[in-house]
Amino acid sequence: MTTAAPPLIRQRVEPAAARASQLWKVYGSGEAQVTALRGVDVELERGRFTAIMGPSGSGKSTLMHCLAGLDAVSRGQVFVGDTEVTGLNDAGLTRLRREKIGFIFQQFNLLPTLTAQENILLPLAIAGRKPDQQWFRTVIDTVGLGDRLGHRPSQLSGGQQQRVACARALVSRPEVVFADEPTGNLDSRSGAEVLGFLRRSVTEYGQTIVMVTHDAVAASYADRVVFLADGQIVAELTGPTPERVLDTLKSLDRPAPLETEL
């Protein structure tokens, strides 16, 4: 193991940015019942970049949706910061999304009627908060959109649109940013730009990011990779490289004893 800081110690010092315990998610009922998550326990440390990986149908997106309060859980508990997400009503969830969570989706992240700048500031506007000008400039400079702020989404490339989405997720300094395959629709160069930007926001500004991906290269930008299969966490990597991620994924394809690197 080459990881510098032992995460277990840090977790005891401050609460996790998001945490799930004994999380179950069951879709449908009777014959058609599908269990997407089977008792997942996971903690996502503050100030770190976590990737969630797994084959299709492994439950990785479901896990993220449950953590973010977008989907209701069947059993178990989810916390974002010190707020219990499970059990919140719609108004509570809305407030949670406003104040503690940022989102980046695979596609269709922006409102076509608004300029880039308006899109970035939209969460703050919805919440009725004033943007922190200095932080706004920092975010803009980091994503490198300074000269494109007045453009509408239709006038931006896919990579630029996704960088606007990143800036929007970061500008309100949420407790945690959830990114759902943020590079899934981009070519490798644009994808690298977006991932580099996410990495920097973790390293330089201490942002917590949780990213679902099926791309080993994308996962390698993270501090820690959590592997899901059949609705359970089956492996973890810290300090991943594309090769090690691919190796782990391959090992998941054949039924193997649970590997843990901790």
Added chain:
Amino acid sequence: MLRATIKSLLARKLRLVLSGLAVLLGVMFVSGSFVLTDALGRSFDNMFSSAMAETDVLVTARPAIDVSEMEGESVPGTLAAADRDAVAAVPGVAEVVADVQADGARVIGKDGKVVASFGPPRFGANWTGETGGLELREGRGPAAADEIAINVTLAELSKLKVGDRVGVLTTQPKKMFTLVGIFGYEGGLPGQGPVHEVRFTEAVAQELMLGAPGAYTSLSVTAAPGTDPAALRDAIQSRLGDRYTVQTGQEAGAAIAGEFKTILSLFNNILLGFAGVALFVGTFLILNTFSIIVAQRTRELALSRALGASRRQVIGSVMVEALAIGLLASVLGLAAGVGVGALLAKFAADFSSIVLASISVPLAAVISAFAVGIGVTVIAALLPAVRASRVPPVAALQEVATPDRPLTRLTVSGAVIGALGAGAIAFGLATTGDAVMWLLLGGVLATFIGVSLLSPVLARPVVSVLGRLFSWSVPGRLGRLNSGRNPRRTAITAAALMVGVALITGVNTTISSADNSLRGDAETGFQADLIISGQESPGVLPTFDEALLPRMRAVPGIGTVTARYADQAMVGEQPNWAAAFTDLPAVVRDLSVVTVAGTLDQPGPGEVVVDDQNAAEAGVAVGGTVTVKLPKGEPTTYRVSGVYQRTPFLGGYLFGTGVVPGMRFPQPSLAYVRLADGADADAARQGLEALLVDSPEMLVEDKQQYLDRVLGEGAQLLLMIQILLGLAIVIAVLGVINTLALSVLERTRELGLLRAIGLSRAATMRMITVEAVVITVFGVLLGVAVGVGLGAAVVQGLADEGLKTLTVPWNAIALYLAAGVALGVLAAALPAIRASRINILTAIAHD
């Protein structure tokens, strides 16, 4: 291709339901009017033929004043006792019943007020025993001069009972009678239709109703057994000569029913006009729906083109869809129309106590339902279908990116059509003749279409300005941006609302202008302090006893009282109005009448004073002569002694009081009162009211009250028009709901995104509501602008009729805007709830 069409039809149920509903409502209106008027028409047929059932031949005098039911009330002529005897002597005549019957017998109820009738005549007639289907229900027929019998309809309304002392107003001032009998008609009917009937003894009826002793209005002849009514009719006709109309009972019944049916068909045409407006608005909705469907199916259509479908097949697939909707909506609309028509007919029959004939579905209702329903749908879908056929096959492979097509062509054609419409209106108002109506209709239609085509160009700036009002909140701002996103769709949705609002505003502008012009004239010209007058109704001119005039003048504080007697008259061959004043110079002073030629002194015997317009129409000048026949008089030649300028308060032929005996109501119907200097107005008024205690129809009003009452009729007309245009507005609101529902559907992902980044449910609903309100307010603004324009054109065109100033009804416009906001909120309700319930996860994944 057909199967693909039907499948895609079923896949878009909601939209089709909404556009189908618009057609359905319009068709319902059309077929409902036909069913209603058909049922009422046959009911009238039945009623009058049963009234004439026992009459083989009916003899009537040619009318003294002959006008159709639509122009006013014709004045019946009279027959003499000698005529009755002559008819009785014709071989084959078994029995002759001589009838006296005239409108205008008003019974005073127990509350001291005249028992009101809402249109149907209040006949005063002679008692002829239980003939013509009449059946005594209580008491007996009148035998003495101070006895009357009344029909059940009137008895029920007035709550009068046999034995009561009853005051009755006729052509003479109030007379007291004892109610001795109550009668109905065969079949348990309370009356012949909704008419009120008072039966006097013959001499009293002749005296009070006709003012002519020994005169009759008709002779009901019963033929001897074995005599053919038609042969008898000819025999009587040859005996009497052509001063009289002789008809068989059947012919007479059909003739009277025919008069009513002429009015019914006019009524039907009015209803159809409003149905047409509703359908016109529905066209917008269908056009919009199909445009959207075609836009959404661009890739699908392109794919079918790539797979080898021809243009014709693509057009066909869209048209089949339209045809299916039109057909279904027509069938359902026809069914609903029959239901609504039957319901209204039953309601109308109950209200007017006529026996309703069976409800049937006239062929016209069926034909028009399908023609209109399918026609409107197919025409509205034609444009989108052609557009669909122009989708290139390559569009199947591309991202759906339909850039905003330039609006230039739309704008230019809108401007041209709008200008043509305005031109047609201007020309129509400037000319006279049969073409005027069509010019105006076509002009208004073209104006609507032109403005609708222009509305997309207007949408952007107007919506942006309107939206600023809501931009203080994020949802408001988003809603505004959304409504500006598709200017065509916003515009056509708003244009649908424009049509109804424009018509209402136009009518309101015209009425307010007329109202204000009249008030303005009254302000400067009307010098009388009090006016004594009554509410006129067809055939009845409320009057008061002329014997009161000297007593009125003696009331403390009264300066002058100038009385007016009035009636219809035949001037040459034309019906017109004749009036006589006790003192014309006083009227000239009280109403500030302007002399055009000659003198406006009190006309002497053989002299007449006429207004400038009538003088011009009759082609007479001072010194010229006109022949005037009053209802009870013989044609007499008068010399024109003066010409005055017509005002809204004074027009027609003015005589000295010598002509009064020729009038049906030889009593004053109006009086202008000037108070003495320093008089106590209230005391004077109470003094006059006390004198008028036996004339409960007469009101003593000051100028303001008088104008308010006279002009109140305009407000009622406006209310009626607003109710009838309500359907057009409802359809327009359906269009707004449709557009919003589509917006919500199309923007599912956006809505999911917004919810994901923290937009609350309430804020989502606000956003949709703002979008709706921006559309409806835009529509109302367009409508108000067009409506004021139309109103201004009409006011300009009617300048000759005394419409001097254009008055924009600002209060009403403010009300319409408020209603527009309310309609927007209403229309947004369902789509907004739907938007707020969107599941974020599925929305984001939505393709």
